[in-house]
Amino acid sequence: MKYHIWTEGCQMNVADSQRVGSALEHLGYTHTAKIESADVIVMNTCVVRQSAEDKAYGRLSSLQPLKQKNPALVINLMGCLVGVRGHDKLRKRFPYVDVFSPPSDPGPLVSYLTQGEIRSLEDAETTRRFFAMDEELILPVAERGKLVSAHVPIVYGCSHACTYCIIPYRRGIERSRPVGDIVSEIRALAAQGVKEVTLLGQIVDRYGTDVPDGPNLAGLLRLVCEVDGIERVRFLTSHPNYFGNELIDAIASLPKVMPHIELPIQAGDDTVLENMKRGYTQQAYRDIVAQIRSKIPDCSIATDIIVGFPGETDEQFMQTYQVLADLKLDVAHLARYSMREGTVATRRMSDDVTDTEKMRRFRLLEDLQEQIVTEINARYQGQTVPVLFEEKVKGRWRGRTPTNKLVFVETTENLKGLTVPVQITWTGPWSMQANLLQQIAPIQL
Numbered sequence: 001m002k003y004h005i006w007t008e009g010c011q012m013n014v015a016d017s018q019r020v021g022s023a024l025e026h027l028g029y030t031h032t033a034k035i036e037s038a039d040v041i042v043m044n045t046c047v048v049r050q051s052a053e054d055k056a057y058g059r060l061s062s063l064q065p066l067k068q069k070n071p072a073l074v075i076n077l078m079g080c081l082v083g084v085r086g087h088d089k090l091r092k093r094f095p096y097v098d099v100f101s102p103p104s105d106p107g108p109l110v111s112y113l114t115q116g117e118i119r120s121l122e123d124a125e126t127t128r129r130f131f132a133m134d135e136e137l138i139l140p141v142a143e144r145g146k147l148v149s150a151h152v153p154i155v156y157g158c159s160h161a162c163t164y165c166i167i168p169y170r171r172g173i174e175r176s177r178p179v180g181d182i183v184s185e186i187r188a189l190a191a192q193g194v195k196e197v198t199l200l201g202q203i204v205d206r207y208g209t210d211v212p213d214g215p216n217l218a219g220l221l222r223l224v225c226e227v228d229g230i231e232r233v234r235f236l237t238s239h240p241n242y243f244g245n246e247l248i249d250a251i252a253s254l255p256k257v258m259p260h261i262e263l264p265i266q267a268g269d270d271t272v273l274e275n276m277k278r279g280y281t282q283q284a285y286r287d288i289v290a291q292i293r294s295k296i297p298d299c300s301i302a303t304d305i306i307v308g309f310p311g312e313t314d315e316q317f318m319q320t321y322q323v324l325a326d327l328k329l330d331v332a333h334l335a336r337y338s339m340r341e342g343t344v345a346t347r348r349m350s351d352d353v354t355d356t357e358k359m360r361r362f363r364l365l366e367d368l369q370e371q372i373v374t375e376i377n378a379r380y381q382g383q384t385v386p387v388l389f390e391e392k393v394k395g396r397w398r399g400r401t402p403t404n405k406l407v408f409v410e411t412t413e414n415l416k417g418l419t420v421p422v423q424i425t426w427t428g429p430w431s432m433q434a435n436l437l438q439q440i441a442p443i444q445l
């Protein structure tokens with residue numbers, strides 16, 4: 001019995017797919033990369049923009065002939081296309097789908113395959129007895145002992161109401177995971193060879209606000225840093241309104257927490273920010289960046305930006321351009337505004353910036369950001385930096401600096417999972433090359 005998983009979208013989906021894979025393996029299935037030979041196909045979907053949703057529909061249609069050929073095939077549609085609010089329309093449109101699962105929940109599939117004996121993997125006791133588990137349900141076999149860096153969801157859902165965003169509708173209200181679950185999961189990952197964890201949430205810096213007696217993100221980071229075997233800790237995505245001094249101080253004082261922060265601004269104009277209901281001004285964002293830089297001098301900062309939000313004028317767009325030009329951030333994830341069904345922006349505003357204009361604004365920011373990051377990265381030339389290596393790609397070892405820059409090293413040595421000081425010999429906007437300094441000895445943190 002074989003399973004195949006197709007994953008689209010964010011890191012949360014990647015983490016969810018790993019858990020589904022692992023759950024299926026506990027049921028006796030083995031992974032196959034060939035979709036045609038699978039007995040169970042999981043499609044883990046994303047709908048954050050129309051293009052992602054279209055991809056999911058395309059993939060789904062391509063499954064119909066497989067199901068016709070083999071009626072015993074189990075097709076599981078999972079993730080944000082399904083969402084948490086029912087799926088009657090999808091069931092009508094795709095009658096050949098057997099199981100529908102909301103994001104982050106392998107429960108419906110496991111329940112289907114076990115004929116209801118296990119309803120939800122949240123029911124830890126039954127799950128443990130059923131599977132006679134001796135290890136946690138996290139990584140599929142193929143990744144155990146091989147994965148260097150893993151993602152760990154710590155906050156599910158989102159209760160913010162950014163007017164453009166469909167995620168709260170599809171992932172449900174914000175729920176922080178209990179601290180004990182998170183820490184024991186990270187211990188299990190460490191035992192499976194993982195060296196770096198990235199804690200995930202839509203607004204990760206709100207971690208714990210819905211749990212009266214639990215730690216906040218700063219407190220959680222302290223606990224995660226104590227897990228033996230974990231050498232690096234990252235987290236994303238942060239929201240400027242919750243990114244306070246306590247968190248900045250925690251990052252500054254915990255050596256395992258990497259100096260890299262994902263802090264979306266979305267727009268650099270106050271009226272657009274207000275229309276997006278982001279809840280801060282562009283000046284407030286600049287102040288937080290200044291605060292981060294004063295306490296964590298070499299911190300790299302990434303941001304997200306949407307161009308062509310309803311009503312965004314050229315002048316307003318140029319404010320965004322100016323903020324990026326001034327702040328010189330390390331990464332800008334750029335997106336063209338895409339209408340999403342059910343959101344406030346779709347219901348109350350008109351998508352009035354043309355596609356051509358959205359593209360023009362996108363390219364302007366893309367060019368600006370390429371110049372900025374080329375300059376930032378050039379400062380690494382000749383420097384010695386500790387890089388955690390993950391895998392060998394086309395003969396070169398690939399790893400990341402603490403600031404999350406991609407580094408390639410050509411060597412015959414096995415660097416997997418090692419943090420090694422390297423000397424940067426070439427820099428470009430999207431990656432760097434480096435040489436090993438001497439014989440490899442893992443450095444002590």
Ligand code: SAH
Nearest residue numbers: 164165202237264304305335336337338340
């Ligand atoms: N929760 C995070 C990330 C959400 S999704 C946050 O608060 O920022 C990732 C990115 O997709 C967002 O940051 C945003 O830049 C982009 N995005 C979300 N909805 C979008 C839409 N309707 N059109 C275009 N981009 C969108």
